[in-house]
Structure formats: C-alpha cells, structure tokens
Amino acid sequence: MSRAGRRAALALLWLILLTMPFWMKALGGYTELASRVVVMGLAAMALNFLLGFTGTLSFGHAAYFGVGAYGVGMTLKYLAPSTGLGMLVGVAAGTLAAALIGALIIRLRGVYFAMVTIAFGQVFYFVAFRWNSVTGGDDGLTGWHRQPLDFGWTHLDIQGHDKAFYYLALACFAVSVAAMALLLRSPFGRTLLAIRENERRARFLGIAVERHLWLSFVISCFFVSLAGTLYALLNNFTDPRALRWDMSGNFVMMAVLGGMRSFWGPLIGAAVFVVLQDYVSSHTENWMSVVGLIFVLVVLFFPRGVLGLLRGRGAS
Amino acid sequence: MQQLIFFNVFNGLIVGAFYALMALGLSLILNLSGVINFAHGGFLALGAYLAYTLMPLVGFWGALLVAPFLTALIGLAVERLLIRRLYGRDPLYSLLLTFGLAYILEDVSRYIWGAQSLPYPIPGWLARPLSTQFFFLTGYRLFMVALVALAVGALFVILRYTRLGMRIRAGTLDLETVSSLGVNVRVLRNLNFGLGIYLAGLAGVLAAGMLGLQPTIGTSLIMPSFVAIIVGGLGSLPGTLFGGILIGIASGLTTVFFPSASEAVIYVMMGLVLLLRPRGLLGEEGRTQ
Numbered sequence: 001m002s003r004a005g006r007r008a009a010l011a012l013l014w015l016i017l018l019t020m021p022f023w024m025k026a027l028g029g030y031t032e033l034a035s036r037v038v039v040m041g042l043a044a045m046a047l048n049f050l051l052g053f054t055g056t057l058s059f060g061h062a063a064y065f066g067v068g069a070y071g072v073g074m075t076l077k078y079l080a081p082s083t084g085l086g087m088l089v090g091v092a093a094g095t096l097a098a099a100l101i102g103a104l105i106i107r108l109r110g111v112y113f114a115m116v117t118i119a120f121g122q123v124f125y126f127v128a129f130r131w132n133s134v135t136g137g138d139d140g141l142t143g144w145h146r147q148p149l150d151f152g153w154t155h156l157d158i159q160g161h162d163k164a165f166y167y168l169a170l171a172c173f174a175v176s177v178a179a180m181a182l183l184l185r186s187p188f189g190r191t192l193l194a195i196r197e198n199e200r201r202a203r204f205l206g207i208a209v210e211r212h213l214w215l216s217f218v219i220s221c222f223f224v225s226l227a228g229t230l231y232a233l234l235n236n237f238t239d240p241r242a243l244r245w246d247m248s249g250n251f252v253m254m255a256v257l258g259g260m261r262s263f264w265g266p267l268i269g270a271a272v273f274v275v276l277q278d279y280v281s282s283h284t285e286n287w288m289s290v291v292g293l294i295f296v297l298v299v300l301f302f303p304r305g306v307l308g309l310l311r312g313r314g315a316s
Numbered sequence: 317m318q319q320l321i322f323f324n325v326f327n328g329l330i331v332g333a334f335y336a337l338m339a340l341g342l343s344l345i346l347n348l349s350g351v352i353n354f355a356h357g358g359f360l361a362l363g364a365y366l367a368y369t370l371m372p373l374v375g376f377w378g379a380l381l382v383a384p385f386l387t388a389l390i391g392l393a394v395e396r397l398l399i400r401r402l403y404g405r406d407p408l409y410s411l412l413l414t415f416g417l418a419y420i421l422e423d424v425s426r427y428i429w430g431a432q433s434l435p436y437p438i439p440g441w442l443a444r445p446l447s448t449q450f451f452f453l454t455g456y457r458l459f460m461v462a463l464v465a466l467a468v469g470a471l472f473v474i475l476r477y478t479r480l481g482m483r484i485r486a487g488t489l490d491l492e493t494v495s496s497l498g499v500n501v502r503v504l505r506n507l508n509f510g511l512g513i514y515l516a517g518l519a520g521v522l523a524a525g526m527l528g529l530q531p532t533i534g535t536s537l538i539m540p541s542f543v544a545i546i547v548g549g550l551g552s553l554p555g556t557l558f559g560g561i562l563i564g565i566a567s568g569l570t571t572v573f574f575p576s577a578s579e580a581v582i583y584v585m586m587g588l589v590l591l592l593r594p595r596g597l598l599g600e601e602g603r604t605q
Contacts, residue, residue, distance in 0.1 A: 057408050104587055107594045111352055111407045112550055116590065119542040123583040130576050245539075249415040256412060288423035295416025299409045300401060 066243020068228025094225025332564015357534025358421025391513025
C-alpha cells in the first residue's frame with residue numbers, strides 16, 4: 001500500500017472508531033458492543049505487541065486481563081468509589097504479576113513458553129474461583145459499579161451514559177495504541193524485531209535478549225491489564241471466566257484472525273470475533289462448536305488473517 | 317491424623333496417576349511432533365463417554381478394552397485430517413487448532429450426552445472397601461492404580477523394545493535423520509499421536525468410574541498435566557511420570573493442612589522448578605528451546 005493510501009486507511013479507521021456508537025444501533029448492534037470491540041481490540045493489540053513483534057507465544061494473557069478486572073472491581077467495592085483509582089490499582093496489580101511471572105518463565109522458548117503461560121494463567125483462575133469471600137467465587141464480583149469521573153474542572157458521567165463510557169474506552173485505547181506504536185518505532189522496538197527474526201544473531205550482537213523479552217512481556221501485560229480494567233467497568237461485573245484459558249485463546253485468535261504481522265490487524269480480528277460471538281451466542285446454544293470451528297478454519301485456511309490476505313492480494 | 321494423612325496421600329497418588337497418564341500422552345506428542353495437544357482433555361472426555369455408551373452392549377470390561385481403542389482411532393483420523401497439515405509451521409497454529417478442537421469436543425459431548433453429570437457404574441465387588449479401618453481403600457481405587465502402572469509399564473516396554481518405540485525415541489532426538497534412514501515419518505507421527513490419545517482415552521474410562529461423567533472432565537485434568545510435564549522435565553518421559561505423581565501427592569498432602577490451596581500448590585511447585593531448574597527435575601539439557 002502506498003503512503004497516501006495508508007494514511008487514508010488510517011483516517012478512515014479513526015473515523016469509524018469515533019462515530020461507532022452512532023451507527024451501531026442502525027446495524028443491529030448496541031453501544032456496549034462497540035465498547036467491547038474497542039476493549040477487546042486493545043487487549044488483542046497488546047498481546048500482539050508480544051506475539052507479532054517479539055515472536056513470543058503467550059497463551060496466558062487472560063490472567064493479567066483478569067487481574068486488571070478484579071483490581072478495579074475490588075477497589076471500587078472495598079476501597080474507594082473512584083474509577084480512576086480502581087483503574088490504577090488494576091493496572092498496577094496486573095503489571096506486577098506479569099513482572100514476577102515473566103521473570104520466572106523468560107528462559108523458556110517456543111512451545112514450552114506457551115505451555116508455561118497457559119499453566120500459570122490457571123493460578124489466577126483458581127484464586128478468583130476459590131477465594132469466595134473476597135472475589136465472589138464462581139458467581140463473580142458483584143455489588144459495585146463504575147463511578148462518574150471527576151476531573152476537577154469537569155465531570156463525566158460514564159455510568160449513566162453508555163456513549164460517555166465508550167469515549168473513555170476509546171481515549172484509553174488511543175493513548176495505548178500510540179504508546180505501543182512509538183515503542184515499536186524506537187530502538188527498543190527494532191531490537192525486539194531483531195530478536196524475533198534471529199535470536200541467536202541478536203545475542204551475538206550483544207543484545208540482552210532475556211531482558212528485552214521480559215520487558216516486552218511486561219509492557220504487553222500492562223496494556224492487557226488496562227483492557228481488563230475497562231472490560232470490568234464496561235460490564236460492572238467480573239467473574240473467573242475473564243481470566244480463564246479460553247479467554248487467552250480468544251485473544252490469540254483475534255490477533256491471528258486480523259493478521260499477526262500487522263499493527264492494526266488484531267483490532268480488526270477483535271471486531272470480527274466479538275461481533276461474531278455476540279451473533280452466534282444469541283442464535284444457538286452450541287456457540288462453542290461454532291467458535292471452535294472458526295478456530296480450525298482460520299488456522300487451516302486463513303493463517304495470515306484478514307490483513308495478511310489483503311496484502312498478499314495487493315502484492316501479487 | 318495419621319489416617320487422614322494416609323488417606324490424602326493415597327488420594328493424591330491416584331490423582332497423580334491420572335495426571336501422569338494424561339501428561340505422558342501429551343509428552344509423546346509434544347516431543348515427537350512439537351504440538352501441544354490442547355484437545356487432549358476433550359479426547360479424555362470422549363473416551364469416558366464412549367465407554368458409558370458401550371457398557372450396556374459389552375459390559376464393564378469390554379468398555380474398558382474397547383473405548384480407549386475407539387478414542388485412539390478418532391485421534392488417528394484427527395491427526396491425519398487436521399494436525400498433520402501444521403507440522404513445521406509456527407507452534408502457534410497447532411495450539412490454536414487444538415484449542416478449537418477442545419471447544420468442539422466439549423460442546424459435542426454436551427450435545428450428545430447432556431450437561432448434567434452421569435454416574436458410571438462399576439462392578440459391585442470392585443466398589444467395596446477392602447478394610448473397615450481404611451474405608452477409602454476400595455477395590456476400584458487399587459485397581460486403578462494397578463492398571464495405570466500396567467499401562468505405563470507397557471508404554472515403556474513398547475518404547476524400549478519394539479521397532480515402533482525405537483523409531484519414536486529416535487525421532488524425538490532427530491526426526492530428519494530418522495526420515496533419511498527410510499522410516500515413514502508421517503506414519504510414525506500418526507501412530508505416535510494415536511498412542512498418546514489411547515492413553516487419554518484410558519484415563520477417561522478410569523476417571524469416569526471415580527468421578528462420574530461430565531463434559532468438562534477433561535479440561536479440569538489438562539492444566540495439571542502441563543504442570544506435570546514442566547515439573548518433571550522437558551523431553552523426558554520418566555520425568556513426566558515422576559512429575560505427575562509428585563504433584564498429585566503434593567496436592568493431596570496440602571489438602572490435609574490447607575484445603576483451599578490444594579490446586580494452587582502445584583503451580584507454586586512449577587514456579588520453584590522454573591526458578592531453580594528451568595528444564596525440569598529430570599529434563600534433558602538444552603530442551604528449553
């Protein structure tokens with residue numbers, strides 16, 4: 001794609017994102033669905049920061065997503081009725097958990113790394129599931145809701161207005177995506193690409209591979225836990241399913257479905273996945289089979305995702 | 317107290333035997349083909365349900381014999397039709413594919429046999445406790461441990477002495493060389509996958525007798541199996557066996573003192589192993605890649 005074409009596509013993308021709540025209803029959707037697309041898009045793009053650009057396969061990102069979700073829910077329920085504080089706590093908790101676990105697993109590669117991330121993800125699930133008195137166990141964490149944002153000079157009622165919450169989520173999304181794009185363009189991001197392409201050569205060049213991988217894991221989890229806090233705020237609820245293995249699998253699926261090798265691909269993948277899941281689960285009880293079938297078909301026939309397909313066609 | 321400890325250690329041993337059986341199958345497939353079979357739990361459930369359906373026709377013993385074989389046949393077909401296409405590609409794809417398969421298997425089990433838990437009848441003389449003091453020592457539990465031991469023993473004999481086993485072991489070390497020596501690697505990987513699925517099916521039939529049947533029975537056993545592989549040692553089958561039994565007993569012992577942590581303790585063990593010895597207790601050197 002030419003430079004001008006890329007700019008036009010980017011402008012169109014932001015136009016769609018900025019106006020989504022206004023035409024979503026006309027297409028049979030609802031504002032909450034639009035918010036879910038943005039939140040899941042952020043999560044998938046954050047995962048792809050690791051998956052697509054560092055080449056490290058994490059199948060346990062739901063854990064940090066869920067820690068963020070529980071962090072904000074528990075702060076609002078037990079500590080203070082402040083949405084901002086809750087998000088801060090949620091993101092801090094998720095990032096800290098990722099920093100600790102990342103340090104343990106960073107020496108493994110490939111399939112083994114994936115296996116350990118799946119297994120560690122399960123710890124958080126068990127804690128949320130078992131610690132009934134605090135987390136609400138299997139029934140989830142209820143009895144709280146998002147609070148209006150108070151900036152001092154103005155007041156934003158994100159609880160009463162769906163659209164106001166959508167724009168809060170979009171603002172978080174925009175800042176996060178800009179930060180990730182900047183990081184990937186920086187020397188740090190270029191080093192990550194070098195590690196992805198040839199780890200051994202990068203090591204010979206004197207790059208501290210482990211430290212870079214760890215940092216990219218933590219950065220990726222930072223943005224995923226931010227998406228987790230938004231997800232909990234969106235639903236005014238969170239339950240152990242937010243941090244279970246199937247959620248991790250869904251994130252990876254979104255990234256692959258949209259195109260792992262492109263920056264914006266995961267957002268498209270998330271949009272397709274979220275809308276499809278919403279549609280299928282309201283039409284059939286056997287939505288699991290349908291989602292599973294999508295997994296199988298995408299892997300076999302569209303491994304490069306939507307954007308990969310478009311690009312491949314443009315090149316040939 | 318002593319009896320309580322004995323009870324929980326014995327329970328842990330049984331649970332550990334299941335983990336080991338599952339993890340050995342996973343390990344076989346992982347070592348030779350580099351595929352994490354996330355659908356392994358789905359195959360376990362399938363084995364259990366097939367046994368349940370077959371039992372009225374062929375009886376308890378017939379089901380025990382036939383159901384794992386049928387499960388393995390389905391596994392062979394799945395490898396042939398789906399998983400084979402993904403060898404040599406990024407492991408991401410095979411993992412996603414088996415994720416999807418796990419979804420489908422769970423949903424299909426639920427669709428055919430229902431979401432509610434079904435009882436799995438076992439012969440009366442096996443269900444009876446063997447001693448009044450150790451009431452938990454039923455014949456079935458001892459029988460399970462014995463059968464798992466037999467299956468594991470048979471697996472190691474196959475791997476050690478048969479031509480197929482030797483080829484699997486050689487392929488794990490260097491598949492390219494094995495292929496250039498004239499071994500049909502496609503068939504080898506296919507049979508190896510079937511062998512792994514057979515173990516999952518067997519675990520399913522045995523688990524059904526103890527836990528009853530549920531569509532989610534497999535997914536609850538697969539995570540500990542991953543832990544067993546990592547704790548026991550990457551690339552090592554004896555390590556996997558050891559890891560499974562070790563985490564089973566550890567989780568049994570934790571039940572005595574701190575019941576709500578009995579699931580979390582195995583992950584703590586995994587963390588410790590990764591910290592101190594990333595390749596696992598009996599793992600081969602250089603297998604962390």
